[in-house]
Amino acid sequence: MTKNIRIGLVGYGNIGKGVELALDKFPDMEGIAVFTRRNPEELDSKFKAVSLDHILDYKDQIDVLILCGGSATDLPEQGPALAKHFSTVDSYDNHNNIPHYFKEMNTSAKIANQVSIISVGWDPGLFSINRAILESVLPGGETYTFWGKGLSQGHSDAIRRIDGVKAGVQYTIPIEKSLEQVRSGENPELSTREKHERVCYVVTEEQADKKLIEKTIKTMPDYFEPYETTVHFINEETFKKDHKKMPHGGFVIRTATSGNENKQKAEFQLELESNAEFTSSILVAYARAAVKFKQDGKAGAFSVLDVPPAYLSAKTSEQLRKELL
């Protein structure tokens, strides 16, 4: 297969590195350059490292930019600015702000006559697709999303900001009893506390007040207070040995009764040893879809819900019908 889709990466954190690794497995795609706000010479990428200031010089050499920055500060700024010049794919995941971000990206992409696919990944992303398809084919039921077992970056950061904490991670764990209740088709109403619990592993400074740290974690509003939270204090070696991976996953479950009161259940599950690498790989597949949208003459912003499954594949429609239908 010829490598006919030329990809640029913006940013070289977890997602950028994941995209670099993922591109090896996509036979029709080629990484051209990584654009960075840092000194390009400091980047250890196998792709050409280029200062973000010079990105417009690459307009003719790149088909799709994969925006690898975070949703808090990078994407709200970079997204609408870069979408004025390039087709883009990003993993914008600030759920509440997606309608606003979509509008901005849509305006930029239409100016550029390019395509921007936003909020790509697994949630938002594959989970959204499952929620949309399942509520459509099984109307009158209930959809539940559970996350975990997985490491939550935001909650781990919150722990690490506490005085006396040297290192810490937080795992979100779905509560098995509630999962089973949902799967049984009972359609339970579940409170926040009933859906997930939070388990923390913390390394403290030698003199730290562990009682106080534990209390500070457990009473932290929004992050931990609404949940059953467990805090384990561990030493640094254990931390390095057991808590360096970034696993995640989750469940989308829909149950409904159809016709003559027959119970129907559909469930989508993910179990990921590397959250970032999975998100990165999904981003690369959607870059392919962006190219197909351009070939269709489309311009503007789109979400994963607008993308036909076939557009993610390197196979032709004939192949897909023959092999996968």
Added chain:
Amino acid sequence: MTKNIRIGLVGYGNIGKGVELALDKFPDMEGIAVFTRRNPEELDSKFKAVSLDHILDYKDQIDVLILCGGSATDLPEQGPALAKHFSTVDSYDNHNNIPHYFKEMNTSAKIANQVSIISVGWDPGLFSINRAILESVLPGGETYTFWGKGLSQGHSDAIRRIDGVKAGVQYTIPIEKSLEQVRSGENPELSTREKHERVCYVVTEEQADKKLIEKTIKTMPDYFEPYETTVHFINEETFKKDHKKMPHGGFVIRTATSGNENKQKAEFQLELESNAEFTSSILVAYARAAVKFKQDGKAGAFSVLDVPPAYLSAKTSEQLRKELL
């Protein structure tokens, strides 16, 4: 919501009846008529029953025809004939013949300037979507499909054709050990016998030779011979009490390693108390997509792989982004 999508049903077997029931749960859709080859007066439908001979009189009253016939003889004949006049949705599931059927439907639909979505249901259908998406976002892995626990209509029919058999059903059951092997990411090569077993419940005539019947079942080529098959002889009351439902389900599992040898697993599961009612409900949702394709100015045949998830929903794109992304 106004009922602005007008549906015609062709055929009134399990799927036709399922579509009739399902339509109640789709607030934007209305059943106009059931078209039948039987005497319309014999049909016990709440929709108007009309002889199939008069279907062309309804061209202006129907937006999408849902073809509820079987893949063996009904659809190969009715599909291409009706697609010359109506937009259609069908559940054509003869896997090997899908490319040919697609071509015929595409030709007809283009003559009519209408839209035909073929092979809608769960396999082909939702399972195909999962296979396509998952192999695209997790390249370099392996996809497995298991079916069951579920009642197989074709295999049950095969049992009932044996001399001395009064009633019989066959359940396809995925072999748990193989499922676990797949989930572990081992990428096993599984033979037919290793993936599924077949369990039969049979009611015989009083004088029947049970030994012979059991042997006839177990050695039946293609249907049973390649599998571990168990035959249970039961009496008629037990049969009526325990084996009147048509449950089914199954699993699509993809495992792959990404980037730095991290294991990733995605799985889609169905557990259905009524196979026919679920398929019917999916058909109705795809009728909605056919209408949207028409609004886009499209014509021709499409499969589920061509349909953006948003097209299945009664919600607007704005609502979907806000609620489901």
